Amino acid sequence: MKNSKLIVTILFILVVSSTSLFAANGYDVSYSQPMSDQIKLDFDLGNYEIGQTVKNGVTYSTINFENNVTTKKNGFAELPFIHATIQLSNTKNVTTDIVANNYIEYQLDHPLLPSRGTIYRNQDPSSIPYEIADESITDEFYPGNIAEAMEPFIIREVRGSLVYVYPFQYNAQQNVLRVYENVIVTLTDNGSTPINPINSAPQSITRAMNSLYKTVFINFSETRFDNELEEFGSILVIHTPRDAAAIGPYIDWKREKGFTVYVEEVSTGTNVTSLVSSQYSSHNDILYVQLVGDWADISGTTIGGTATDPTLGCVAGGDVYPDLIVGRFSASNAGHVTIQVDKTIGYERTPELGGDWYGKGLGIGSSEGAGIGDDGETDTQHIDVIKENKLLPFTYSDVAEAYGNPSMALVSGPVNDGLTVINYCGHGSTTSWVTSGFNNSAVNNLSNGDKLPFIISVACVNGNFQTNECFAEAWLKKSGGGAVAMIASTINMSWAPPMKGQDYINDLLVGGYDYAAHPGQNGITTDVQKTTFGAVCLNGSILMVTEDYGGGLDEMQHWTIFGDASLQVRTDTPELLSLSNTAVLMGVDFSTNITAGGSPVENAIVTFSQDGESFSGVTDINGDVTIVHGLDAGTCTMVVTGFNTETIYDDAVAVIPPGGPYVLLNSFETFDNNNNIPEFNETITIDVELENVGTDDATGVDITLSTANSYITITDSDEAVALIEDGEIVSLTDAFIFEVANSIPDQTNIIFTLEMVGNEDTWTSNFNITFNAPLFEAGFMTIADSGGDGVLDPGETATLSIPIMNSGNATSEEIVAELTSSSLDLITVTNSTFNADGLD
Structure with missing residues (x-):
């Protein structure tokens, strides 16, 4: 989805594209892989200033740098440092090469503020003095190493290393601060005996940890794992x-x-x-x-x-x-x-x-x-x-x-x-x-x-x-x-x-x-x-x-x-859950769609238990889940849980045995006069496939499509099938037609119901469709006034520029932007409307 901007009275397009890690910490680090066995990290230092402070009557120089992580060696200069964390191969050590040729030196007027070491919460910070350690005053730069890669560590399935860069180096004897504003660290696999290797390569990664890896490791790659994500552990x-x-x-x-x-x-x-x-x-x-x-x-x-x-x-x-x-x-x-x-x-x-x-x-x-x-x-x-x-x-x-x-x-x-x-x-x-x-x-x-x-x-x-x-x-x-x-x-x-x-x-x-x-x-x-x-x-x-x-x-x-370490926490009033299907059939995979408040519920866990055996599944981003099970005819317990939702607990769910016909919706597909993506203001046709998963034929089946949602008007709701044999899938082309309202909100999820009435029984299947629509938002207003100060003063004439953005998932039709005022006795709007073509 493109995010275009329409500016009322003035059109101005600015595109900024950048990639950085930890930019808020006062530095950027970029990652590249020049060769398959090599990792390159390019650290660029952000803004910093040299200031001064008075502690216990003594004036010290200070480094004012947005990143607040500093060295903590008691009595030595307190120096900010920066870092990145990399994913390593499972069984290789790395050789570290550092390029830091350019630096700026500052002759300080006062010694750098010394660290007071680690201060604990059972201490009174005001009682701990700032004191320069005698052993820190040498004609050498501290901390010495410009960069270092720490010993490899493992978090479950991933092996990695912390790379620290010390761009600020201080010579206490000469009172000189040296600053490296760019440091390039290259790590290359070598053949030495591996430290802390993963000898048995994992084939999958735990779902509960995957997103952490993406945050921690600058170069995390899921492609190193062969299988789908495991469940929650x-x-x-x-x-x-x-x-x-x-x-x-x-x-x-x-x-x-x-x-x-x-x-x-x-x-x-x-x-x-x-x-x-x-x-x-x-x-x-x-x-x-x-x-x-x-x-x-x-x-x-x-x-x-x-x-x-x-x-x-x-x-x-x-x-x-x-x-x-x-x-x-x-x-x-x-x-x-x-x-x-x-x-x-x-x-x-x-x-x-x-x-x-x-x-x-x-x-x-x-x-x-x-x-x-x-x-x-x-x-x-x-x-x-x-x-x-x-x-x-x-x-x-x-x-x-x-x-x-x-x-x-x-x-x-x-x-x-x-x-x-x-x-x-x-x-x-x-x-x-x-x-x-x-x-x-x-x-x-x-x-x-x-x-x-x-x-x-x-x-x-x-x-x-x-x-x-x-x-x-x-x-x-x-x-x-x-x-x-x-x-x-x-x-x-x-x-x-x-x-x-x-x-x-x-x-x-x-x-x-x-x-x-x-x-x-x-x-x-x-x-x-x-x-x-x-x-x-x-x-x-x-x-x-x-x-x-x-x-x-x-x-x-x-x-x-x-x-309980595995406790599902709650942060909001529990929402009620809606399952599109609750019928459990012996020998047939269970599929359902789960929504709450009309929106799909992702990561809901659905579990069936019977006689000491459990069968589980987790909903995807669309709220869909399919569970392969081995439930026997009789009853089972069904539990459905999700973040900030009710818990469905039913210990008397019927497992329907094979016997007689049983018709359900196997699949559906939507078509329209545009891009075959369900969107606002469209007429949509549905093809469906019905499957008889029972053991006998279903005869004289009348099918009716319905929905309770007011954004949908069904114009063709009925179909009929004379015979669906046991095990047969019947395809119905152009089976149903409905119209979508122009005013439907973007990403509205609507539940449709198919009722199938046969000579032998009545069956019901539900399914969900999510609809795209434009979603207009106004950006920050700028004022071009005759006074040139961007402030509306009495008697001035000004041009207001307001970006209009479509952050929805569908291209809009022609739009009209209208500017109104609730204070017409104070403001005269001379040009109140602006027409534009559709926004992507």
Whole structure:
């Protein structure tokens, strides 16, 4: 679809085409492949300035650069650096060649501002001095390497490497700053023994991870994989004998929903690190690991003696990037497990239809962090950006604020009223949020019932669950309220990196975020959406580490998911689902189209279960799904789930046995007097194919086409077929005719019904057609006035230029643009209309 512009009174066409990565970070990087075994990255530095600041009475030079990721070596100059992430071949190392011949040197008036190292959220930043380390004052440029490729890592099916470029180099002894404004890095496969190879090449990629790869890797190629995308991944549940009965309903529900679930029972106190790895080796469809019990029941990996559940997911290769998403129902008894299982099942299976609380959230932020937070933000500014720029433009209608030094009531009130997301950024303890003082006791006093939020917490030790009951556990174990899921750290978090991680988690929740469109905010732009809590959190963590490996790694390893890692989150009032077909026939593939509010539902999961066997499918972008099944005659359970939709759960679906005739719509095709694409203001003819999938002939079949949509007028609605033999497909040419209204909105999806009445029975099939139409939008107005200042003053005559764009999917017919005013006593419009040919 071309996007043309029509300018009223003045025609001006400007076409800008560019491709860049991370442009919002103050630099561009382009990728090319000169040879099959070679990757070339061309880094171009954006604008930067040399300024100065006074800290503790000392004047320092500073580098003002839009990218806010800097070196963190304590006492050494704080220098911005840039990066790109590349996909490598599965079994080759690379040799790195760097071309950086041109640079600019600046003789500074003052020494560069030194880094204070990593600052943690249990520290007072104002008490940490700026001090230049004696060992930093040498006659050498720091950090030295202009570029480096990090050791290869693996994320499930993809092997890659981070390439860091250090365009700012500082000689502290000479007080000289050297700036490389262009750096070319070439990586060439070599024959050395491969580091961290993928020896068994995967043949397909997991659907839940595919979009992350496209965001992270500048050169990601799906063509390296032979097969279609796998589905959303399977679940490995690990529990002790104590919790076998309590976790049973969770396992049953996830299987009914469509997941393959592997179950391992272990003795109390088992370290499951090797078990998770061996299970992934045997079942590499596993994406989620669900631990059941607290640390004394099931332990895993640790760093410095502290629990690191996320690192249990590091199973592909010998690197630190998780390949699996690990969640934990932390519980010291079976009753705690039951509470969390009931919350999970109720949240997914029986949402409150019509509940307006799904579109509400809460942001909590301290007033601290100015200058050291991500993008230089305080915690409050950071949380407010998430609210204003991400949540409110998405599905959220109201996000309550608890900023600065809020009372506990400013937290408990919105939670009890009902909301779906809480973002917290501030100080924390094992049992509280310091900002607000909200603690375990306050959680236990909540009365939000089934109105359960999920929580993203940037705070120290909210998830320190190894000994006493931590804050995250209190939220999850709370009966009759609390939360359904939470991500919280087992350690003291650093200041800025987890803020970036929280940004990315919210970016993925709302379907992406364009940092280039928001000056002053820096990050990896993405158009990706994740809708399971674990996928949102892990992918956000990986993006955090991708941008700042040194600062983000510790956070990713300790940021723990409490609750169901595979939980389908909700951010809006559930929409009702409509299935074009619900008839399940033994021995016949099941096909249906799923819509909500008249629009196709993509990624809805449809599952039939019977006698321990499940058959699933996922809808495509058009809402279509076909499921090959082996259901026997009788009944089965059908479950349909989707993002922000109702859940259809029917445990008495009839499986129709072969016997007698059964006629259904096999296929249809539309024709018109134009391009055979259904569009506005057209007369459309439909050819249909009817199939008798039964065991007997169908006779005397009268077929009627109908629709309840007012944009369609059916002028020929009837057909008849004398005989359709069993197994026969009958083609009806020019079977039906209808007219499409000129006013139909673009991308309107309309359901049509075929009723087939035979001598033996009546059968019904539904199908959907999406219609294209123009969609006009007005661009920004420019004013050419006699004063030349672009402002309308009394007595002036001006020409207004307004771009008119067709962003729809059909070319418009001749159009008339009309300019009107609601203040005719103040404005005289001398030329109010403009005629133009159709817009593409």
